[in-house]
Amino acid sequence: MANEIELLIKGSQTATQEIDKASASLNKFERRFVAASAGVAAAGVAVVATLSKISDATAKWGDQMAKTATRLNLAVGDVDALRFAADRSGASFESLVMGLRSLSRRSAEAARGNKTYSDTFQRLGIEIKKADGSMRPVKDLLLDIADASSRAEDNSALLADLMNIMGDAFLPLVPLLKEGSDGIKILTDEALHPLES
Numbered sequence: 001m002a003n004e005i006e007l008l009i010k011g012s013q014t015a016t017q018e019i020d021k022a023s024a025s026l027n028k029f030e031r032r033f034v035a036a037s038a039g040v041a042a043a044g045v046a047v048v049a050t051l052s053k054i055s056d057a058t059a060k061w062g063d064q065m066a067k068t069a070t071r072l073n074l075a076v077g078d079v080d081a082l083r084f085a086a087d088r089s090g091a092s093f094e095s096l097v098m099g100l101r102s103l104s105r106r107s108a109e110a111a112r113g114n115k116t117y118s119d120t121f122q123r124l125g126i127e128i129k130k131a132d133g134s135m136r137p138v139k140d141l142l143l144d145i146a147d148a149s150s151r152a153e154d155n156s157a158l159l160a161d162l163m164n165i166m167g168d169a170f171l172p173l174v175p176l177l178k179e180g181s182d183g184i185k186i187l188t189d190e191a192l193h194p195l196e197s
Contacts, residue, residue, distance in 0.1 A: 150180030
């Protein structure tokens with residue numbers, strides 16, 4: 001019987017040792033699991049923060065595009081497409097906007113009788129009004145200016161005329177304008193229909 005008790009005690013000790021080992025392994029696993037969970041949670045927070053920043057930047061960009069479109073009396077899609085075309089030709093969005101603003105103001109002044117501006121549009125062969133007497137959209141005027149720029153023989157006279165109706169902002173836009181309206185339309189179509197290009 002003493003032998004059986006000894007075996008029972010020894011078995012109990014072995015079982016206790018095995019339970020302690022399993023418990024230590026479980027504790028080790030639990031610590032690793034907690035650490036991994038914390039890492040996953042931190043990564044999740046980082047992803048959410050990044051997505052939040054992207055969302056904020058997108059909203060700001062959309063707001064800027066909408067405000068610019070309103071000021072220029074253009075559709076947001078047209079402003080974005082022209083931004084894309086300007087960017088592709090090496091001009092900044094700011095130069096494009098400044099040039100379009102100047103063009104819009106000076107075409108309105110020409111329509112009100114400002115001889116300097118009306119003579120400039122006339123030299124370039126650009127009609128600023130529609131047949132019904134209303135102003136043509138600034139985008140159409142830009143395309144006409146691009147055609148006049150692409151066929152100009154006297155670059156110094158062209159540059160003086162562009163400076164007159166678009167201000168200093170025209171300089172970075174010269175490569176875009178030299179594309180002519182067809183070149184600009186190709187670029188704006190690429191922006192509006194990127195999967196078809």
